[in-house]
Amino acid sequence: MTAPHRPFTILVTGGAGYIGSHAVLALLDAGWRVAVLDNLVTGFRWAVAEDAVFYEGDIADAALVARIVAEQNIGAIMHFAGSVVVPESVANPLKYYDNNSARSRALIDTAVHAGVRHFIFSSTAATYGIPDAIPVREDAPQRPINPYGMSKLMTEAMLADVAAAHDFNYAALRYFNVAGADPAARSGQSTAGATHLIKVAVEAALGRRSHVDIFGSDFDTADGTGVRDYIHVSDLAAAHLLALDALIADPAASHQLNAGYGRGFSVLDVLDAVDRATNVRIERRMGERRAGDPDALIADNGAIRAALGWQPRYNDLDTIVAHALAWERALAERQLTA
Known part of the structure; x- marks a missing residue:
């Protein structure tokens, strides 16, 4: 089988991090040439695939x-x-307005002046704030309730304005709750002290944490705990490749798309899934709910399926947990031998 022609190289910023490293793997698997730029403040040099060209910097x-x-x-x-x-x-x-907004502005400015025509941005469902309706559609009001969401929304606005003014198009993918790891255990969530629920839960199941805190048991959900839309990181990486193809195919079109599965699981659903996978009962500690946490946050993913032809491969909670567990064990082995 002849490898597809790839007319240029893709620059992946943050390619030593969790989601970025999976995008690098997906690009390389698809025959793209890849360069990675990462300052290694939170990323890991070893997480960058060997076939990618690496630059350390900002x-x-x-x-x-x-x-x-x-x-x-x-x-x-x-x-x-x-x-x-x-x-x-x-x-x-101010850290977030610097890292996520001001530095993104600088990157976009350099890209435009250097003649880079296509840009894919990791946005977030946090730009919606507390949505009026579930599932959330892309045309829902964007009313962030924290600086993280606002810093990402500011970059979305910049991209829209730049696309209107220049020979430039973009895709902003609004992530829901990213979880899991590469099915071949080549990469995964590696940050110490991570706050992602599935990462926290598998750490607890393997004895790396004493318990899991549950923030709120009085949500308007079936079991009283918050419901979220968990998307496998490899399915998310695949969506980025499809977005790239779409931008190249129609340079006049840009896209703002939800990246989620369109169904949710509660905190207790997730912990039960980890229990099943390990035959270990995780200690749960109930606490107060956090300000601004919506009862449920679930994507309407009709647009990304229609626009990109995206078909998730790993949209199963037990599969996501199994891959997260396999990565956590591989990571522990890596740390033992380091």
């Missing part, structure tokens, strides 16, 4: 980004670099 370093574009023949950017912890954004908002 997305706001215009000279460096321009050099990468020229050296590597960059035709599109997948932008994952940024800060992602909601409570931290409340405590330190």
